[in-house]
Amino acid sequence: MTxxxxxxEGIRPGAAAGxxxxxxxxxxxxxxxxxxxxHALGIAAAAFFxxxxxxxxxxxxxxxxQALTRDLWPHPFQWSNFRTVWNAxxxxxxxxxxxxxxxxxxxxxxxxxxxxxxxxxxxxFRGRNLIMVLVISTMMLPPQVVIIPMYLFWTKQMxxxxxxxxxxxxxxxxxxxxxxxxxxxxxxxxxxxxxAAKVDGCGELRTLITVVVPMIRPAIAAVALFQFFYxxxxxxxxxxxxxxxxxxxTLSYGLESFKGAHHTNWNLTMAATVLVMAPVIVIFxxxxxxxxxxxxxxxxxx
Amino acid sequence: MTSAVHPLLRAKRRRSALRTLSFLAPWIIGFSVFFVYPxxxxxxxxxxxxxxxxxxxxxxxxxxxxxFTEYPFFWxxxxxxxxxxxxxxxxxxxxxxxxxxxxxxxKTGAGLFRTAFYLPYLxxxxxxxxxxxxxxxxxxxxxxxxxxGIGLPTxxxxxxxxxxxxxxxxxxxxxxxxxxxxxxxxxxxxPKEQYEAAELDGAGPWQRFRFVTLPNISPIVMFAVxxxxxxxxxxxxxxxxxxxxxxxxxxxxGQSFEPGYPDKSTLTLPQLVYSQxxxxxxxxxxxxxxxxxxxxxxxxxxxxxxxxxxxxTAED
Numbered sequence: 001m002t003x004x005x006x007x008x009e010g011i012r013p014g015a016a017a018g019x020x021x022x023x024x025x026x027x028x029x030x031x032x033x034x035x036x037x038x039h040a041l042g043i044a045a046a047a048f049f050x051x052x053x054x055x056x057x058x059x060x061x062x063x064x065x066q067a068l069t070r071d072l073w074p075h076p077f078q079w080s081n082f083r084t085v086w087n088a089x090x091x092x093x094x095x096x097x098x099x100x101x102x103x104x105x106x107x108x109x110x111x112x113x114x115x116x117x118x119x120x121x122x123x124x125f126r127g128r129n130l131i132m133v134l135v136i137s138t139m140m141l142p143p144q145v146v147i148i149p150m151y152l153f154w155t156k157q158m159x160x161x162x163x164x165x166x167x168x169x170x171x172x173x174x175x176x177x178x179x180x181x182x183x184x185x186x187x188x189x190x191x192x193x194x195x196a197a198k199v200d201g202c203g204e205l206r207t208l209i210t211v212v213v214p215m216i217r218p219a220i221a222a223v224a225l226f227q228f229f230y231x232x233x234x235x236x237x238x239x240x241x242x243x244x245x246x247x248x249x250t251l252s253y254g255l256e257s258f259k260g261a262h263h264t265n266w267n268l269t270m271a272a273t274v275l276v277m278a279p280v281i282v283i284f285x286x287x288x289x290x291x292x293x294x295x296x297x298x299x300x301x302x
Numbered sequence: 303m304t305s306a307v308h309p310l311l312r313a314k315r316r317r318s319a320l321r322t323l324s325f326l327a328p329w330i331i332g333f334s335v336f337f338v339y340p341x342x343x344x345x346x347x348x349x350x351x352x353x354x355x356x357x358x359x360x361x362x363x364x365x366x367x368x369x370f371t372e373y374p375f376f377w378x379x380x381x382x383x384x385x386x387x388x389x390x391x392x393x394x395x396x397x398x399x400x401x402x403x404x405x406x407x408x409k410t411g412a413g414l415f416r417t418a419f420y421l422p423y424l425x426x427x428x429x430x431x432x433x434x435x436x437x438x439x440x441x442x443x444x445x446x447x448x449x450x451g452i453g454l455p456t457x458x459x460x461x462x463x464x465x466x467x468x469x470x471x472x473x474x475x476x477x478x479x480x481x482x483x484x485x486x487x488x489x490x491x492x493p494k495e496q497y498e499a500a501e502l503d504g505a506g507p508w509q510r511f512r513f514v515t516l517p518n519i520s521p522i523v524m525f526a527v528x529x530x531x532x533x534x535x536x537x538x539x540x541x542x543x544x545x546x547x548x549x550x551x552x553x554x555x556g557q558s559f560e561p562g563y564p565d566k567s568t569l570t571l572p573q574l575v576y577s578q579x580x581x582x583x584x585x586x587x588x589x590x591x592x593x594x595x596x597x598x599x600x601x602x603x604x605x606x607x608x609x610x611x612x613x614x615t616a617e618d
Contacts, residue, residue, distance in 0.1 A: 038407045045401060046418040052476065053421070055444045056433045070447045112328040119325035125318075131326070133607065138337055140603040142536035144572040145596045148585050149343035150336065152354070173332025204321055233426040235539040236572075240580065252428045256543055266436055276429045284424050288417070292483055 060271035067267040081271040085258070091272075093247060094254040101164050101238075101250060102231035108171040109178050109227045110220060116174050117182035118208050122194060132183075139176035143236055151240055162245030167237040177230075178223045181294065185219035186212070222294030225287055232280060251276045341596070348589040355583075365586040369594075373587065375562065375577070379569040382467065383535060386570075390471045391530035395523060398481030405482065406489050416486075423479025431543040434473045435460050460548035463567035470540060470568065481526055488522040489515065521609070528606040535598050541568035542576075571595045 059067050060081055062074040085091060119125075120132060154166035189212065197207040213220070235252045242248040249257075258272045284291060323330075348365055352358035369376050401419055408415050422430065437445050438459035446456040459469040496514045505513065516523075545563035561577050562569035571591055579588030 035409065038404065039410060041404055042408050042415050045404060046415060049418050049422050049476065052433055052437055055437055059436065068442050070442060072444055072447070112332075115325040116329040119322055123318075123322050123325070125322045131329075134333065135329070136607060137600065137603055138333065140532050140606070141599055142538070142572055142595060144536075144538070144575040145592045145599070146337065146340035146344055147575060148347060148579050148589050148592065149340035151579075152585075153340070170332060170336050172328070173336065174329035179329065204325070229424070233428070235428050235543070236576075239576075252426055255428050255432065256546065266439075266442075269432065270436060273429045273432050277425050280424050280426060281421065284421075292420075 056270050056273060059266055060274050062267045064265055064267055067265070067270075078267070081267055082275065085268055085272045085275060088258065088268075088272075090246060090249065090254060091258075094249050094251045097164060097242075097248060098232060098250040098252070101168060101234075102228045104168050105171045105231040106224050106227040108168065109175040110224050112172050113174045113178040113182055113223075114213070114220075115205075115208065117179045117186055118204075118212065120179070121183045121186035121189075122191075135176050135179050139180055147240060154241065160241070162242060163248050164238065164242055164250070166241045167231075167234070171227075175227065178227060181223050181226070182216070182219060185216050185222075189215060218290050218293060221287060221290040225283070225291050226294060228283070229280060344589045344592050344596075347585050348593055350586050352585040353583045354585060358585075361586065365590045369587050369590045375566060375569055375574055376591070378562070378566040379571050379574050382567065382569055383537070383571065385467055386470070386534045386537060387531050389467070390474050391527060391534055393471060394474055394478060394481060394530055395526045397475050398478050398526060399485050399519075399523070401478055401482045402485030402489055405486055419482055420479035423477045425477065427539045428543050430473060430477065431540045432547055434469065434476070435544055435547045438469050438472075460544050461564055463565040466544070466548075466564055466567045470544060473540060473544075484522060484526065485519070488519045492518040524609050525606070528602055528609065532599055532602050532606070535570075535595065535602070536572055537570045538572040538576075541570055542573055544568060571598075 055072070058072065058074055061077045061079065062071070062081075063076075063078050066074065120128060120135075150166070155161040158166075160166050193211055193215065194207050197211040198204075202210065233252055234250070238248075238250045238253040242250070242253065246254075246257075255272055255276055258269060347358065349360060349362060350358035351361045351364070405412065405416055405419065425433070437443050440446055440456065440458045440461055443459075446459075450456045457465040459465050492515060496518070497510060500510050500514050542561055545561055545568045546559050549559065549563040551559045558581060560581075561573040572595065574591045575588050575595065578584045578591060
């Protein structure tokens with residue numbers, strides 16, 4: 001666009017040579033140089049971000065032996081690596097476990113956090129700020145802080161060693177990050193909407209479900225995505241609770257043992273890595289806007 | 303005397319308190335059962351000798367003394383955390399800001415560039431770490447292949463104690479997408495008039511950045527630094543997986559792996575909690591380390607909340 005405009009203006013005949021014209025031409029040249037510099041930098045940065053994906057993908061398509069050489073380009077392309085990984089023992093089970101954990105964890109966390117976030121954003125009551133402080137504090141704490149008693153609780157008292165339930169059940173009791181983010185979104189909804197619903201005789205719960213939820217659908221999409229990705233990526237949780245039982249492993253946890261089972265086979269390891277990355281990236285392309293809005297909100301509005 | 307309004311008002315107030323309580327119920331239960339109880343329990347166990355089999359016995363400050371003076375992994379883990387805070391967090395903020403600035407200047411194909419810059423942030427940490435261990439594999443990895451090809455030194459990366467943290471830093475810089483988006487939004491929020499006014503006063507690009515951009519985005523820079531420090535103290539999956547995979551241990555096979563490979567250089571506090579608690583079954587000292595982690599995280603969270611009190615204010 002800008003280049004085309006430059007060119008058109010450049011050959012405009014009538015503009016006789018004058019000091020102002022000269023100045024304008026220098027300014028334009030400066031702008032073009034600026035454009036080139038910015039985009040060259042952009043391409044260099046893009047190479048840094050994209051090349052690792054390219055190398056991983058190319059290695060995933062190599063043969064065992066070739067992956068150990070210094071070749072960068074696969075010959076021939078061994079697409080069967082993906083089938084080998086897919087059919088490897090455990091892989092499908094881990095895939096299913098990951099989905100169960102991520103989907104049920106997301107649904108439970110969003111449903112249980114929504115009323116809490118609504119109360120924190122819209123109700124006036126004593127101790128509201130204190131609860132916000134506690135929510136933010138728990139959000140910032142690593143799970144390792146309370147893991148010893150939690151582990152003893154779930155395994156010794158509830159007998160749930162070797163399963164993902166100790167990770168899924170707590171999601172039904174509000175997730176700090178989801179509460180925080182939903183509340184930030186809810187603050188942006190003008191009071192008039194909820195007041196109007198109440199005048200129409202809606203109770204708070206009905207107002208929340210019929211008026212507020214449809215209005216904050218993008219926000220719900222964003223927090224659901226975050227939660228889904230959190231579960232998908234979780235390594236520590238499955239490591240603590242599921243490690244004793246390979247039938248309960250998730251992809252993030254199993255991936256590493258995959259490298260173990262084929263410990264020099266970088267090609268298969270990278271093929272498995274691609275298969276773990278792919279779903280997240282596909283989901284991102286479908287929900288890019290919701291996601292980026294969510295990330296922005298974690299840092300900016302507040 | 304009690305007027306007719308009083309009981310009604312009281313009933314209304316009670317109803318609204320009940321309503322608030324019922325909306326908050328999930329969090330109140332979750333917070334008590336999954337946070338307050340285990341936190342108190344962690345404090346309790348930190349004074350106990352407990353291995354999960356024999357009943358816990360009181361040992362006083364013995365676990366605390368052991369962790370701070372004898373346990374050989376505690377101070378190296380703290381030193382690594384300090385290194386990561388100073389180098390990794392600083393570089394991440396600078397790089398994130400740079401990429402954010404770049405993306406606001408790109409006119410052609412901005413969407414494409416943005417997606418390319420953002421994508422690595424989404425890569426699951428375990429997958430991204432394994433990819434980097436492969437890419438930076440000293441013998442056959444493509445990075446050393448390229449470095450060697452143009453005559454640069456080829457470090458041992460994840461297998462060399464001096465290079466393992468720089469390698470982790472590269473991995474962290476690769477996943478800069480979250481900071482890029484936050485900085486981008488902040489940069490676009492800077493009022494245009496201020497730039498125009500500065501230009502009229504004859505300010506060059508650097509002066510415009512220094513006197514207009516920076517003051518406007520400084521709260522976001524602060525936010526990025528503090529959350530970066532908090533994240534660094536919790537740094538777990540990447541250093542653990544990198545150490546495990548680079549050491550050549552067969553993952554999850556039951557072969558025991560002492561975190562920190564190579565030579566304690568990738569140890570962090572959360573890994574010590576795991577190692578003491580779940581590999582050595584010394585729950586007492588694992589709880590001591592957990593409480594140190596708790597104290598450090600809380601200190602920086604408090605700092606964050608004081609700086610960004612906007613987190614707390616609601617309407618009216």
